[in-house]
Structure formats: C-alpha cells, structure tokens
Amino acid sequence: MKIVMTGATGGIGLEAAQRLVGGPAARLIVGARRPDRLPGSLNGKVKALPLDLASLASVRTFAAAVAEGDPIDALILNAGIQNVTDAKSADGFELSFAVNHLAHYLLVRLLLPRMARGGRIILTASGTHDPAEKTGIPPPRHIDAARLAWPRQDPDLDRRRIVRGQRAYSTSKLANVMTARELAHRTADTHPDLTIIAFDPGFTPGTGLARDYPGPSGLIFRFLLPLLVKRTDRVSTPENSGRLLAELATDPGHAGLRGRYMAVRREEVVDAPPSAAAHDAELAEKLWDNSAGLVGL
Numbered sequence: 360m361k362i363v364m365t366g367a368t369g370g371i372g373l374e375a376a377q378r379l380v381g382g383p384a385a386r387l388i389v390g391a392r393r394p395d396r397l398p399g400s401l402n403g404k405v406k407a408l409p410l411d412l413a414s415l416a417s418v419r420t421f422a423a424a425v426a427e428g429d430p431i432d433a434l435i436l437n438a439g440i441q442n443v444t445d446a447k448s449a450d451g452f453e454l455s456f457a458v459n460h461l462a463h464y465l466l467v468r469l470l471l472p473r474m475a476r477g478g479r480i481i482l483t484a485s486g487t488h489d490p491a492e493k494t495g496i497p498p499p500r501h502i503d504a505a506r507l508a509w510p511r512q513d514p515d516l517d518r519r520r521i522v523r524g525q526r527a528y529s530t531s532k533l534a535n536v537m538t539a540r541e542l543a544h545r546t547a548d549t550h551p552d553l554t555i556i557a558f559d560p561g562f563t564p565g566t567g568l569a570r571d572y573p574g575p576s577g578l579i580f581r582f583l584l585p586l587l588v589k590r591t592d593r594v595s596t597p598e599n600s601g602r603l604l605a606e607l608a609t610d611p612g613h614a615g616l617r618g619r620y621m622a623v624r625r626e627e628v629v630d631a632p633p634s635a636a637a638h639d640a641e642l643a644e645k646l647w648d649n650s651a652g653l654v655g656l
C-alpha cells in the first residue's frame with residue numbers, strides 16, 4: 360500500500376504516520392521541509408522527500424517525484440499552519456491560504472491521475488470553518504480566492520493582525536472542506552471508486568499549530584492547554600486524532616465516502632454536516648476554478 364502524506368513530522372500527523380508505518384504493508388512517503396531531520400520515530404521507516412508547501416514550485420517537484428512508480432493508495436493532506444504574522448508564500452500569497460489550501464489543491468490536481476483504483480484522498484480541515492461551532496476562532500466571511508490570496512485587496516480586512524491571521528486560517532479550512540466536496544462532484548464519472556474525505560480532528564491542543572503566536576500564547580497551546588482544557592465532545596488529543604486520521608486512510612469501514620466531512624465527536628469520527636457555506640455548490644465551483652488560476656493550471 361503506497362501512502363503519500365503531508366504534515367507527518369509533528370502533531371496529529373506524526374501520530375498518524377507512526378500508526379501507518381506500524382500497519383500491514385504500508386509504504387509511507389512523506390513530504391517534509393527538512394527530510395534529513397525527521398522525528399526519530401519515523402527515521403528509517405518512511406521515505407522522506409523535500410516539500411515546502413509555501414512554494415508552488417516545491418509542490419510540483421514533490422508531486423512529480425511521488426507520481427513515479429506504483430499508483431497512490433492514500434493521499435493524506437494534513438499539513439497546516441495558523442499564521443498570524445501577515446507572512447506571504449514564495450508566490451506572494453497569504454501564507455495560511457497558500458499552505459493549507461492552494462498547495463494541497465495543486466497536489467490533488469497533479470496526483471489525481473496517479474491515484475489507485477479504490478484510493479483515498481483525505482484533507483485535514485477544521486471545525487473553525489463553521490460559524491455555528493463557535494470555536495473562538497473568527498469564522499470565514501467569504502471564500503473569494505483572489506481576496507484570500509491577496510488580502511490587501513479586501514476592503515473588509517480585519518484590522519487586528521491576530522484576528523486577520525485566525526480568519527485566514529478558518530477560511531483556508533473552509534476551502535479544504537469545499538475542495539473535498541467539489542472533488543467528489545467533479546470525479547463522479549471519472550473516479551467514482553475514490554474515497555474523498557474532509558477530516559475535522561477536533562480541538563487538539565498540544566500540537567505545534569499555534570507556534571507563530573506572539574508571546575507565550577503558542578507555548579500555552581502546546582503545553583498548558585493539554586493539561587487544563589475541559590473535555591467536551593469536540594476536544595481531542597494528538598494521539599487520538601492521529602489514530603482517527605490513520606483509520607480514515609486505511610479502515611475498510613470508511614471506504615466509499617464521497618466528499619464527506621468526518622468530524623471528531625466524543626473521540627471518534629462521525630459523518631457530520633459541514634457549515635452552510637460549505638454546502639454552496641456554486642461557490643465551491645468558483646473556488647475550484649479560481650484556485651486553478653492562482654496555481655497556474
């Protein structure tokens with residue numbers, strides 16, 4: 360079984376990768392910014408190739424390398440950032456939108472022809488995409504790809520940098536959910552055998568997601584919140600969410616899901632309704648087409 364994965368070097372993805380390499384006959388190829396400095400638990404057990412999702416050129420090089428050889432049985436697009444520093448990608452796009460959405464969208468487009476029959480594509484999304492979830496992260500206001508790529512063109516841009524960054528994050532996660540749904544729609548005739556899932560791992564403190572936060576906030580997310588956070592049905596741990604991600608990629612019970620949103624509830628995944636905006640087929644079609652323009656397809 361050939362599995363290709365992003366975001367395997369830390370947090371939820373590392374937990375998933377550790378399970379996958381321990382499973383039967385899985386060959387795991389991970390895209391990593393520093394393939395020569397993998398976490399020890401993956402050393403010698405995975406093939407690591409250079410991938411910086413903040414560069415579309417790097418995404419294309421990685422896609423060409425993993426396209427070689429056997430078809431891909433599972434494509435796990437898990438990497439993500441919550442950038443709150445107004446940083447830009449190598450291509451000049453807002454960084455969270457570029458890494459979380461555009462880079463993964465391009466990987467989907469480039470690797471779709473290389474998927475095995477009955478293969479799976481999983482995009483890690485987030486409950487923050489849904490205003491009804493009231494996660495504390497400002498929810499998306501729109502899903503206009505050009506305004507998200509170049510936020511300075513957005514007349515409604517948030518004034519506070521942290522709020523801007525958080526909203527860019529939740530919006531990129533809406534883009535992940537919409538991409539999964541639109542991919543299922545567009546491949547209904549050509550790849551009806553593919554399983555396509557958007558995964559919400561739940562609120563999972565203890566990972567590196569808040570690393571860009573100024574002051575001690577990032578450290579609080581990483582080290583204090585895992586000890587203090589109140590258990591609700593939307594809270595998870597990196598170990599548990601990693602287990603669920605690995606299961607979505609391999610368990611026969613999850614085969615055949617098409618564009619579904621699988622969200623953590625009480626430490627398991629359920630087939631949950633995404634936000635109202637995520638259901639908007641016209642907007643999803645537009646996002647798909649405009650994203651193609653931005654990544655040069």
Ligand SMILES: NC(=O)c1ccc[n+]([C@@H]2O[C@H](COP(=O)([O-])OP(=O)(O)OC[C@H]3O[C@@H](n4cnc5c(N)ncnc54)[C@H](OP(=O)(O)O)[C@@H]3O)[C@@H](O)[C@H]2O)c1
Nearest residue numbers: 366368369370371411412413438439485562563566567568
């Ligand atoms: N933690 C939560 O509460 C939560 C909730 C909902 C959804 N999620 C989603 O879960 C996924 C995993 O996040 P996490 O919480 O486990 O965070 P994490 O510990 O920070 O892991 C993020 C992963 O993405 C990789 N990555 C970041 N930028 C990259 C780039 N430019 N190129 C290549 N790889 C890059 C990181 O690689 P490096 O090792 O090189 O940094 C790391 O492997 C994300 O998609 C996130 O949005 C998390």
